[in-house]
Amino acid sequence: MTHTGKPGHDLTGDETGAPEPDGLGARLVVDHGTFRLDIALTAAPGEVVALLGPNGAGKSTALRALAGLTPLTAGHLHLDGKKLDRLPPESRPVGVVFQDYLLFPHLTALDNVAFGPRCQGATKAQARATAAAWLDRMGLAEHSGAKPRRLSGGQAQRVALARALATNPRLLLLDEPLAALDARTRLDVRAQLRRHLAAFEAVAVLVTHDPLDAMVLADRLVVVEHGRVVQEGTPQDIARHPRTDYIAQLVGLNLYTGRAEGHTVRLDGGPTVTTTEDLTGRVFVAFPPGAVTLHSSRPTGSSARNLWRCEVAGMETHGDQIRVALTGELPLAADLTTVAAAELDLHPGAEVWATLKATQTHAYPV
Template sequence: MMLDSRLVVDRGAFRLDIALSVAPGEVVALLGPNGAGKTTALRALAGLQPMDEGHIRLGTDDLTALPPERRPIGVVFQDYLLFPHLSALDNVAFGPRRHGVRRQEARATALDWLTRVGLADQAAKRPRQLSGGQAQRVALARALAVHPRLLLLDEPLAALDARTRLDTRAELQRHLTAHPGATVLVTHDPLDALVLADRLVIVEDGRVVQEGDAATVTARPRTDYVARLVGLNLYRGRAHGHRVTLNNLTLSVDDQQDGEVFVAFRPSAVALYAEKPTGSPRNIWAATIAGIQRHGDNLRIELAGPIAAAADVTPAAAAQLDLAPGRTVWAAVKATETHAYPA
């Protein structure tokens, strides 16, 4: 692995302790809720956050004790941190100049990178004259102009509006694909992670709780945070064949398992009834409506009962069933709609 690291930062009430490896040309996304430790990990890699234990190695080079300016790293900060008194060209040329490149050569390199990100015609403008998307691309060009072996991106799209974010995400993906070094992307936006990253590392409370490619993580979530992220109901129980016992309910499942397992199913798989349904075999339980909210074109119904669950129904179905908070309904999920896998 090009990047091999263990990052330990102890703040008393909060402790970050994660191992992180990234191959050349690979983009790894650190994904997790606010306060999980993602930015702390990124700052530790950059040398901006002292570590209490651990190591950071890039190939055969040990960066652990090196100051930030001596690390072969490029960083794009969430707020970009462009120098307000410098033009876009000179912002990008700053890195090469700090590495000893002569002014004329550094400016030529900067113009080349501004051309690559489609901003050659904005080279003379200062940051305040640029749009959010343009400023993000200048920051990316500045980070890449030093040919970093490790590129660090801290919420690089968070400051953009929805339309600019869409266009800039596509542009960023193109440049990350071409980057030969390792890349670590910090984000709390699952779409950014799914589009930009080759591998996801989920961080909660300062530790890695799950990692893998997007298909694996989204199909088999292992925490409530990941389940909510991908829109699944998730439970942990004990399986005996095609039956899984939870705390207060036993579910029939499609997969045959034994031992500790996770069970997941989509809110769209949950059917609601005013009366207890009969007919084809399914999992049925009485539930109380705890909340109703808009969810795209449907309504997301939050259910309390032997298990907490989310169900998606159309507005027409909600009106027909006269759904309202506090009302008791029957919830049903077919075994074929469930997915069980080892915990």
């Protein structure tokens, strides 16, 4: 995705919270009962940042804090050099697209989009002209007179996005914007949303559970677990170097930690793994389930450097393949075709041998 900003540019300033002139610089601290959110979040103009994390990690709390719907317990929030901490939501240059869109049911698509400009002081004619232009950009000009109940899910999502953008926000917040769509519509709307975000010149923050949404739409991922940032970086970097079990599962990798001596890694509480990298010290070892080969008996003459005896713990359909959960010498996941699973007569409790070539592994420092 092409943007004018500089992804990853530090905008937090010093410990007093002094920001750089442009973009988002925030430390969001929110106490809610026994839960505490404490994350630093920065973004340059033109950058799309995705917040990823399991349920209860604090993603939605962070989004509400940015919007002004949840007050900060501590920290700071600056946007384009201006302090937003104590401004009410309606005074912030922020646009929000909610998961359920929250369109006004009694207003047409045109008047839904015109609502924001009207609140900013535009005349009815000016607001409607702005709204009509945005609906045209979204490919919805012929639906301007329709009320939300007559719109499809994809159309409603685009109206909600147009409503958020019609106020010329400096910060666009998207809360699970594709979650309410069916699979086919989601595919089309994701592509459209990507084009609109690529043209958006301010900061966009996306909250999502879907790794594909994050990988396609965002320049940078910020992974939050238990109210803290556990990893951030480009989608490519995070997919290749996961640092927690949640991230590994998200991107579909087996992930372990251990101590490396050359090409051999002694896993924590487990066997050794032979890797291509020559490292020393604490490391992560990752490999995709598709790199694992299963055998009904101990293979002979195999070129694979890694061999473990395992037991099938469970099986499930995963796309057009079967994902097999294995326990034993090394708990892991393996992907294989339906035909291969049938030929191996796989079932819970079955004993198998798992092999993995060293060239299929990836080791990197903890």
